[in-house]
Amino acid sequence: MSRFGDATELRRLGDGRYTVDLDGDFGFAKALNGGYVMAVLGRAAVDASEHAHPVSTAATFLRTVQAGPAEVIVDVRKTGATTTSARVTLVQDDRPVTEALITTATLDAAAEPTFSGARPVPDLPPPGDCLDFADGPGDELKGFASCVDLRFDPAAMGWLSGAPSGRPEMRAWFRLRDPHEPDPFVLAFAVDALPPVAFNAGADGWCPTVELTWYLRALPAPGTLQVHSGGRLVADGWFDEETEIWDSAGRLVAQSRQIARLGR
Template sequence: MSGFGEATAVRRVGDGRYEADLDGAYGFAEALNGGYLMAVLGRAAVDASPHAHPISTAAGFHRVAKPGPALLVVEPRKEGRTTASALVSLVQHDRTVVDALIITGTLDAAAEPAYAGAAPAPVPPIEECTEFRPPTGAGFADQVDMRFDRTTMGWLDGQPSGSPEIRAWFRLRDGYAPDGHSLALAVDALPPVALNLGAQGWAPTVELTWHMRAVPAPGWLAVHGTGRLLSDGWFDEEVEVWDTAGRLVAQSRQIARVPRARS
């Protein structure tokens, strides 16, 4: 296992080509977390760009990524004064696993919003939240420190709330400070909100789009997950991430296959 910075590192090996060693510690039963993969893709995109931050990432997940070597191919689409865009593909065994259109830009850490909508209901204080670590040995839960709002974790006791909501505090256990790459992990770190609708099991993400809205302040991040519709084997999940300064720093929406329903 390695720290987040090392686990998401990329090495330039040619024009628009990078290599990475994908770390199995950021997955579940060797299926790597989508947010972790987006962090790796984002590092390649930023390295190939004149801009510092992954402003928008729209990722399509075609296959399960496995721990081990991977090739990243960056194909520039546009480069401008304020933004650059590129299609970034993650390839294993000569097969494309993930494609992402990534737009990079440079955010001002001191910027103040001209308008901000109402914040969601706050996550309870950390000492009132529950740390959930599945008893499955080393894996994703050993890399992230998450403290969950107990009122959104009824599915753990076989009593799903009936509302597709999960809230938690988030940080990396290795002390890695929040940035644009760890935000990619944060937006996909919650258990599927469909679990509170009675679903169970693995919920593979098919497409996930996330936006970096501000440079996050140091410390814990508050992660709020909600959903709008579960139908015909599909569900959506929307996530907002707020920092210790009370700013919205990331947003995401994904579409995923629903886990097998309880009998």
């Protein structure tokens, strides 16, 4: 196994129930990372399905997730030849903390797109010209930085020095330190691994995600991922964040959108 594999490993209790020991380094003191939680829920959904991949995951974050033991409950709602859909709930202290509707299917690793949109603009500078997350200030980041190697495009990191770009945006190279090559569960983690795009539109503080939906679009090639995030509207205490992940072979492998609260 690997660090990430261990951190998302489920013990099957039967009847769609699992236990997991959540690793506190995949997140921060305030709460574990939502993408990490989605990776755990995705593994449970696939385990309870005849299909191999979590194609669609729509997660609602009800309460903050804490490190330590949790239960995962899978309630299959439809079983089909092409897809299976289930409610998947993470439970801590007898309360639902994250709930997702997950549809599994089996993607074809050899499928070629009939249409693929343009790559996000601007492209990322080479990793050596990017800001290393591990060099960031504060001990609070050390645990997370021990799990994942993130290199940020400096053009979208002005918020760190009080000069946000004015647009909701964030871009980074992403790889697990294990090393653990990308798979669909790593993508679940990666779609929510960057700081909130609203930091570049003047927000700061804790910006809790309320809902995040991500789609697996292709099986990722080995190597470093590119994560590109933007947003369309910051208003009335809410902002959206759209993320695309492109793999080392230059393919769009995951897309997500989330809605979150502005920091308070």
